[in-house]
Amino acid sequence: MPENTSWIPLFPLNTVLFPGGVLPLKVFETRYLDMLRECMKNQQPFGVVLIKSGAEVGAAAEPEEIGCLTHIVEWDMQDLGVLMLRVEGSQRFRILQQRVLADQRLEAQISLIADDLPGAPDQVHLLCASTLKLVIDDIQNKGRASHGAEYASPFSLPLQFDSASWVANRWCEILPIPLKARQKLLELTDGRERLAIVHQYLLQHHII
Known part of the structure; x- marks a missing residue:
C-alpha cells in the first residue's frame, strides 16, 4: 500500500463516504473554508473521515482510522461565507499519523488502500x-x-x-x-x- 508522506487535510463528519459516492457539503466554518480554498487552489484532495468522538464544530474531533479521499466536482458560493460543494469519493486510506493545527483543523499522513479487485459477476x-x-x-x-x-x-x-x-x-x-x-x-x-x-x-x- 503506497504511503503519502505529505500531510493531507481531513474533514471529520458524521457521515461515511465510499469510493464512487457523491457527498453534498454546506461549509461555513472559517477553518474549513480556508482548507477547501487551499485544496481548490492546489488541486489537492482531502479526506472525509467519520467522527469517532467529538463534534463537527468546535475543537478538532477524533476521527476513525480509515476514510475516503475526495475530489471536488462542483462548487458555488451564492451567499458570502457559505460554500456549497459536491464532492466524490475516490480511494480509501488509513491514517498513519495525524496532527491538529492551531485553528483546530486536522491533517494526516496516510497509506492508500488498494481498490477491490474486479471479478466476474456471480x-x-x-x-x-x-x-x-x-x-x-x-x-x-x-x-x-x-x-x-x-x-x-x-x-x-x-x-x-x-x-x-x-x-x-x-x-x-x-x-x-x-x-x-x-x-x-x-x-x-x-x-x-x-x-x-x-x-x-x-x-x-x-x-x-
Whole structure:
C-alpha cells in the first residue's frame, strides 16, 4: 500500500463516504473554508473521515482510522461565507499519523488502500445489482419529477452495475444502517465480502 508522506487535510463528519459516492457539503466554518480554498487552489484532495468522538464544530474531533479521499466536482458560493460543494469519493486510506493545527483543523499522513479487485459477476452480484438499478431508477425518477431541471443526481456517472464493489458501496450508502456499521463495511478489504453482507441484509429485510 503506497504511503503519502505529505500531510493531507481531513474533514471529520458524521457521515461515511465510499469510493464512487457523491457527498453534498454546506461549509461555513472559517477553518474549513480556508482548507477547501487551499485544496481548490492546489488541486489537492482531502479526506472525509467519520467522527469517532467529538463534534463537527468546535475543537478538532477524533476521527476513525480509515476514510475516503475526495475530489471536488462542483462548487458555488451564492451567499458570502457559505460554500456549497459536491464532492466524490475516490480511494480509501488509513491514517498513519495525524496532527491538529492551531485553528483546530486536522491533517494526516496516510497509506492508500488498494481498490477491490474486479471479478466476474456471480448470482449474488447480479441479484443485488438488478435490485439496486430499480432503486436508483426510482430515486432518479422521483427527483426529476420533484425538481425538474434543477435536479442533481446523488449518483455519479457512469453507473457501474457490473462492479461488485460499486454495487456494494451504493447499497451501503442507501440502506438505513447505523454509521458504525457503515464504517465497518468501508473497512472491509474485499468488495465481495461487503456485497455478501449487503445481500444478507436485503434477504433478511425482504428487499429481494
